[in-house]
Amino acid sequence: MATVYIDNKPYPVNPQENLLHQCLSLGFNLPYFCWHPALGSVGACRQCAVKHFKDEHDTQGKIVMACVTAAVDGTRISIDDPEAASFRAGVIEGLMLNHPHDCPVCDEGGECHLQDMTVMTGLAHRRYRFEKRTFRNQDLGPLVNHEMNRCIQCYRCVRFYRDYAGGKDLNSFSLHDTVFFGRERDGVLESEFAGNLVEVCPTGVFTDKTLKQHYTRKWDQLFAPSVCVHCGTGCNTSVGERYGTVRRTVNRYNHEVNGYFLCDRGRFGYEFVNSERRIREPRLRGEPAAPETAIEHLRRAVAHGGAVGIGSPRASLESNFALRSLVGAGRFFCGIADGEASLIRLMLDILRTKPVRVPTLQEIELSDAVLVLGEDVANTAPRIALSLRQSVRQSSFDIANKLKIPLWLDNGVRDAAQDRRSPLFVLATQATRIDEIATETFRAAPDDLARVGFEIGKSVIGPDSGAGGIGCDLVNEISTALKNAKRPLVISGSSCGSAAVIQAAANIAQAYGAALYYTLPECNTIGAALMGGGSLTSAFDLIRNGYADTLIVLENDLYRRAPRAEVDPLLEKVPHLIVLDSLVNDTSAKAELLLPAATFAESDGTFVSSEGRAQRFFQAFVPGDPIRESWRWLTDESWTRLDDVLAALAREIPELGRARDAAPSAAFRMAGAKIPRAPHRYSGRTAMLANITVSEPKPPDDPDSPLSFSMEGTEDKPPGPLIPFFWSPGWNSIQATNFYQKEVAGPLRGGDPGVRLIEPGQSNGKSYFSEIPEPFSPRQGEWLMIPINHIFGSDELSLSAPAIAELAPGPYVAIGSNGFAHESEVSVTIADETFRLPVRIRPELPAGIAGLSYGIPPVVGIRLPQFGKIEKIS
Amino acid sequence: MFSILRTTGRVFLHMFHRRVTVQYPEQKPYLAPRYRGRIILSRDPDGGERCVACYLCAVACPVDCIALQATEDETGRRYPEFFRINFSRCIFCGYCEEACPTYAIQLTPDFEMGEFHRENLVYEKEDLLINGPGKYPGYNFWNVAGVKIGGKDKGEAELEAPPVDVQSLMP
Known part of the structure; x- marks a missing residue:
C-alpha cells in the first residue's frame, strides 16, 4: 500500500495501479473516456486531467493525465484544482463541438457516459455556433446499430473489438477530425462479442438494435439480476422489462465469471421471451383450460400412480426438484440425451474425485498455458473464448514486467510484446475461431484427439504407449509448455461426444497439476446431472413396457434429446402426456395437458454453471396470470415460496444444499427495506395501466426474493447477487459498476455472486484413465x-x-x-x-x-x- | 359601539368598489397564453408529429401520470406508439413542457375538463394531438438533430457539413 494525497488528504492506494483507477476506487468523481477498466490506459482523450504537485510546498503544480500516471507513494494531486477542472471542462467542450443534438432520439440517453461526464464537468451550454461534421452510418447487422455522428473518437470500440476480442472487421478510417469507426463496407459485424460495443462505447454510436425496436429508457425498466440461459458458462446478466415484455439484456459484472463482457448469444437471445411462439395459457387436449382445471387434471394424473417425470437441463434446480418430488426420485429421469448424460456423469465424477480444480473465468484469463482438447469453445461457450484471448497475453505481461512497463499501460504492453503470445494449443475436430491465436492447432477425429491427449499425459505419467506417431513433436511441445507454465489449464467438453477425450483431458490436468474446465451446453446441465435420475432410455422403457401411464415433461423438447424414431412411438403410446414449457415445440404440440411455464425472466431459480457455480436468477416481472414458474405448477400446497423449495432441496439432496446460499433469502432486508428493481426515476406509474383501470393497482408482492417490483426500497448498494442494475449518483451509465467494486475491476463489494458446489477431490494417488481408444480409421462409403x-x-x-x-x-x-x-x-x-x-x-x-x-x-x-x-x- | 359603526361604514363603501366576481361560465375569465391548463401534443410546421418519444416528460412528471412507448417509422423517425396522460393525476405543474426538447408537449389555457367518471380523464394520443405548432411556430426538432429521417438526409440539417467521405485520403 502506498499513500497518495488527494486535495491534501492522505489515502491508501495500490502502487501497481494508475491514479485514475485509484481515484475511482476511492469513490472520487473523475471524468474519463478512453480508459476502461478492462482495456487499460492509453491517455488519448485527456479527460482525466488532475493537478500534480511536487511536494507539499509546491503551489504551482502541473496538469497530468491520471490514467497514465502511476499511483506512486507520496504523490500529491488535486482533483478540485480550478485549473484542472477548467482543463477537463475545456476538453469536454472540444469533444462536444461536433456532437449532434440527438439526445432525445438517442438510445444511449439516460445511460450515456458522455452525458454524465459533461454534467460532471459543469458544461451546460454549447458556445459553438458553426457547422457540425456529419458521417454516413453503416448497416452493421441485426444486433448493433451505428450512428457515427455521435462519435467522440475515444477509440474504445476498436480497442475492445480488435485488441481485446480479436475482431478484424471494425477499424478506424480517415484522419484528423473526420476519423470514422466502422467496417470497410456495410455488413454484419463478424465478432461474436460485437454486442459489447453497446456498453463499451461511451456514447450512442453503437447501440442495441433489438432494444431500438421497443425502446425504453434505462430509468423506465424493471431490472432483475439474472443468469444467461444460452450456454453453460453462467454469465451474469441484468434483464430489463417494461409493459410486460423484456426489453433487453445487459451485462451484470461478476468478477469471477463474466467480468465486463457477454457474448452476443447471451446479450440478444432474450427476445425468445417475447416470442409469438410462447405458450400463454394452459391447454387441455388442445382447448384452453382454466388454471384450476389444469392443476386438477395434473393432480389426478399423478395420484393415479405411475407418473414418470423427465427433467431438463434448461429448467432451474427448483423446477427439476419439484418434478422429482412430485413423481418420486425413482421415477424422475434426467432430461439429457443418453450419450451426453453419461459424458456429463463422467465429468462430474472426475471433478469430484480427481485432485483437479475447475477454474473460474477469471482464472482462465490468468492461465499462462492452455490446451483445448476437442472443443470448439468459440461456439459452445463463447465467453470462454474471450477469456482465452486474454490468457495468451500472459507472456506479454512477463515481457512488460521485465521492461518495467506498468501492466495498465495498454499500448506500452502491447508494443513491447508485439505478437508474442503464451502457449495455447487447440486440438479439435474442426477449425475454430481461436485457432488464429493458437501456438499450434491439430485436427483429428475424436478418438485420435483422445490418443494425443493420453500421450501428452503419458509424458509425465509414465511409459510411452506407442500411440503411433500422431503429432509426436506436438506432444512434446504441449508437454513442455504445460510443464513450464505457472498456471496451466486444460479445456475440454462434451461436444466431441467422446468419453476418451474427457478422460484424456483429466489425465493431462492431473499429471501437470493444471486446472480443468469442461464446457457444457446448457445453463443447468450440471444442476440437472447433480439432481440425479435415471437415463432417458430407462424412462422410455418404462413407458414402452406399460409401467407408466403418465409422462410429465418439464421444459424439455424430447425431439432434441432422442431420435424421432424413438420419440414418436413413445408419445403415441403414453396415455397421458403433460408438458410444461414456455415455447411451442414438437413435444408440447403432442401434449394432452400443456402448462405455460415462466421463462428465466418471469421466474426465480438457481442454475449451476459449467464451473459448478450455483447462481440465482430473479424474476424481472410478473407475467400474465396463467403463466407460472414450473415448480409452482408442480408443487402441492406445501411450498408457497422459493425458500420452501430450496429448504426441501437442501434436506433431500445435501450436495445441492449450498445452492441455497447462492443469494440471500427472501427475508433479507437492507435497513428494513427491500431492494428496488426499478431505478428511482421510474416513470408512468399512474398512467401505464390507466387505460385498463384508472385506480393504480398495488405493485405485485414478491414472496420469493428480497427485491420489490417498484422504485421503493433501499437506496444503498445491494450485495452482489442482488444487484438489479448499476447506478451511482452522477453515473447513469454502466460505468457506475466502478462504485460497486471493492477496487475498480476487482470483486464486488459483499462478494461475487454464486456458490461453487464442486471442489477438487482429495488426491487419490496415481489413478489415471488408461483405456486408450484405437486410432480412427475412415470407413468406406461412410x-x-x-x-x-x-x-x-x-x-x-x-x-x-x-x-x-x-x-x-x-x-x-x-x-x-x-x-x-x-x-x-x-x-x-x-x-x-x-x-x-x-x-x-x-x-x-x-x-x-x-x-x-x-x-x-x-x-x-x-x-x-x-x-x-x-x-x-x- | 364605534367599531360597529366603522364596520358598517366599510361594508357600505364596498358597494362603490369595482366588482371582482366573474359570472363564470356565462362570462369567461382571461387566461394568459402561458396559463398551465389542459396538456396537448403539437405538430411540426410541416404537419408531422412533434413528439419524438424521448420519455423526458414522463420522467419529469412528479405524479408519474404520463406513459408512452417509442417506436419508429421505416425511415427512422421516432414517434410515440401510444401516449397517455392520466389527467385525474395531473397537477398541471408544467414540468413536462419544460422538459420537452421538441416543444411537442404544451400546456394550454383550458381548464374545463370536469368529468363524472375518472376513466374519462385518461387521454390517449388521439385526444392530445392538435393540428398545429401551438405556442412555438416554426420550430422543427428534426432540422437541428443529427439523425437521418425521411426527407432529411445526413448533412441536410441546420448548420451541418456534408457527410465526410471516409474513403478519401485528402488531408
Missing part, C-alpha cells in the same frame, strides 16, 4: 458425423429470438471435399433418418469425418458422433 456447433443456432431458446435466428445458418452437412460441390444438395442418412441438406466444404475436416450442424432443426435429436451415409442427389 462418414463419422461430428456435431458442428454454432453460437447462433445451436441453442434451442435463442433460436426463437428474431435477431439471432437471422444470423443462424440453416441445417447443413460439412465435408472435407471428396468431390462434393459447395452448396450442392445431398442426402444424408444417419440413424435411420434421411435429410436433404446443403453441403458446406470445410477442407480442414479430417478424412472420413463429416460435420452436421448441431441443434438446428430439423437435424436434431441424433446421437453424434455416429457413422452416416452421404449420397449425391442427381
Whole structure:
C-alpha cells in the first residue's frame, strides 16, 4: 500500500495501479473516456486531467493525465484544482463541438457516459455556433446499430473489438477530425462479442438494435439480476422489462465469471421471451383450460400412480426438484440425451474425485498455458473464448514486467510484446475461431484427439504407449509448455461426444497439476446431472413396457434429446402426456395437458454453471396470470415460496444444499427495506395501466426474493447477487459498476455472486484413465458425423429470438471435399433418418469425418458422433 | 359601539368598489397564453408529429401520470406508439413542457375538463394531438438533430457539413 494525497488528504492506494483507477476506487468523481477498466490506459482523450504537485510546498503544480500516471507513494494531486477542472471542462467542450443534438432520439440517453461526464464537468451550454461534421452510418447487422455522428473518437470500440476480442472487421478510417469507426463496407459485424460495443462505447454510436425496436429508457425498466440461459458458462446478466415484455439484456459484472463482457448469444437471445411462439395459457387436449382445471387434471394424473417425470437441463434446480418430488426420485429421469448424460456423469465424477480444480473465468484469463482438447469453445461457450484471448497475453505481461512497463499501460504492453503470445494449443475436430491465436492447432477425429491427449499425459505419467506417431513433436511441445507454465489449464467438453477425450483431458490436468474446465451446453446441465435420475432410455422403457401411464415433461423438447424414431412411438403410446414449457415445440404440440411455464425472466431459480457455480436468477416481472414458474405448477400446497423449495432441496439432496446460499433469502432486508428493481426515476406509474383501470393497482408482492417490483426500497448498494442494475449518483451509465467494486475491476463489494458446489477431490494417488481408444480409421462409403456447433443456432431458446435466428445458418452437412460441390444438395442418412441438406466444404475436416450442424432443426435429436451415409442427389 | 359603526361604514363603501366576481361560465375569465391548463401534443410546421418519444416528460412528471412507448417509422423517425396522460393525476405543474426538447408537449389555457367518471380523464394520443405548432411556430426538432429521417438526409440539417467521405485520403 502506498499513500497518495488527494486535495491534501492522505489515502491508501495500490502502487501497481494508475491514479485514475485509484481515484475511482476511492469513490472520487473523475471524468474519463478512453480508459476502461478492462482495456487499460492509453491517455488519448485527456479527460482525466488532475493537478500534480511536487511536494507539499509546491503551489504551482502541473496538469497530468491520471490514467497514465502511476499511483506512486507520496504523490500529491488535486482533483478540485480550478485549473484542472477548467482543463477537463475545456476538453469536454472540444469533444462536444461536433456532437449532434440527438439526445432525445438517442438510445444511449439516460445511460450515456458522455452525458454524465459533461454534467460532471459543469458544461451546460454549447458556445459553438458553426457547422457540425456529419458521417454516413453503416448497416452493421441485426444486433448493433451505428450512428457515427455521435462519435467522440475515444477509440474504445476498436480497442475492445480488435485488441481485446480479436475482431478484424471494425477499424478506424480517415484522419484528423473526420476519423470514422466502422467496417470497410456495410455488413454484419463478424465478432461474436460485437454486442459489447453497446456498453463499451461511451456514447450512442453503437447501440442495441433489438432494444431500438421497443425502446425504453434505462430509468423506465424493471431490472432483475439474472443468469444467461444460452450456454453453460453462467454469465451474469441484468434483464430489463417494461409493459410486460423484456426489453433487453445487459451485462451484470461478476468478477469471477463474466467480468465486463457477454457474448452476443447471451446479450440478444432474450427476445425468445417475447416470442409469438410462447405458450400463454394452459391447454387441455388442445382447448384452453382454466388454471384450476389444469392443476386438477395434473393432480389426478399423478395420484393415479405411475407418473414418470423427465427433467431438463434448461429448467432451474427448483423446477427439476419439484418434478422429482412430485413423481418420486425413482421415477424422475434426467432430461439429457443418453450419450451426453453419461459424458456429463463422467465429468462430474472426475471433478469430484480427481485432485483437479475447475477454474473460474477469471482464472482462465490468468492461465499462462492452455490446451483445448476437442472443443470448439468459440461456439459452445463463447465467453470462454474471450477469456482465452486474454490468457495468451500472459507472456506479454512477463515481457512488460521485465521492461518495467506498468501492466495498465495498454499500448506500452502491447508494443513491447508485439505478437508474442503464451502457449495455447487447440486440438479439435474442426477449425475454430481461436485457432488464429493458437501456438499450434491439430485436427483429428475424436478418438485420435483422445490418443494425443493420453500421450501428452503419458509424458509425465509414465511409459510411452506407442500411440503411433500422431503429432509426436506436438506432444512434446504441449508437454513442455504445460510443464513450464505457472498456471496451466486444460479445456475440454462434451461436444466431441467422446468419453476418451474427457478422460484424456483429466489425465493431462492431473499429471501437470493444471486446472480443468469442461464446457457444457446448457445453463443447468450440471444442476440437472447433480439432481440425479435415471437415463432417458430407462424412462422410455418404462413407458414402452406399460409401467407408466403418465409422462410429465418439464421444459424439455424430447425431439432434441432422442431420435424421432424413438420419440414418436413413445408419445403415441403414453396415455397421458403433460408438458410444461414456455415455447411451442414438437413435444408440447403432442401434449394432452400443456402448462405455460415462466421463462428465466418471469421466474426465480438457481442454475449451476459449467464451473459448478450455483447462481440465482430473479424474476424481472410478473407475467400474465396463467403463466407460472414450473415448480409452482408442480408443487402441492406445501411450498408457497422459493425458500420452501430450496429448504426441501437442501434436506433431500445435501450436495445441492449450498445452492441455497447462492443469494440471500427472501427475508433479507437492507435497513428494513427491500431492494428496488426499478431505478428511482421510474416513470408512468399512474398512467401505464390507466387505460385498463384508472385506480393504480398495488405493485405485485414478491414472496420469493428480497427485491420489490417498484422504485421503493433501499437506496444503498445491494450485495452482489442482488444487484438489479448499476447506478451511482452522477453515473447513469454502466460505468457506475466502478462504485460497486471493492477496487475498480476487482470483486464486488459483499462478494461475487454464486456458490461453487464442486471442489477438487482429495488426491487419490496415481489413478489415471488408461483405456486408450484405437486410432480412427475412415470407413468406406461412410462418414463419422461430428456435431458442428454454432453460437447462433445451436441453442434451442435463442433460436426463437428474431435477431439471432437471422444470423443462424440453416441445417447443413460439412465435408472435407471428396468431390462434393459447395452448396450442392445431398442426402444424408444417419440413424435411420434421411435429410436433404446443403453441403458446406470445410477442407480442414479430417478424412472420413463429416460435420452436421448441431441443434438446428430439423437435424436434431441424433446421437453424434455416429457413422452416416452421404449420397449425391442427381 | 364605534367599531360597529366603522364596520358598517366599510361594508357600505364596498358597494362603490369595482366588482371582482366573474359570472363564470356565462362570462369567461382571461387566461394568459402561458396559463398551465389542459396538456396537448403539437405538430411540426410541416404537419408531422412533434413528439419524438424521448420519455423526458414522463420522467419529469412528479405524479408519474404520463406513459408512452417509442417506436419508429421505416425511415427512422421516432414517434410515440401510444401516449397517455392520466389527467385525474395531473397537477398541471408544467414540468413536462419544460422538459420537452421538441416543444411537442404544451400546456394550454383550458381548464374545463370536469368529468363524472375518472376513466374519462385518461387521454390517449388521439385526444392530445392538435393540428398545429401551438405556442412555438416554426420550430422543427428534426432540422437541428443529427439523425437521418425521411426527407432529411445526413448533412441536410441546420448548420451541418456534408457527410465526410471516409474513403478519401485528402488531408
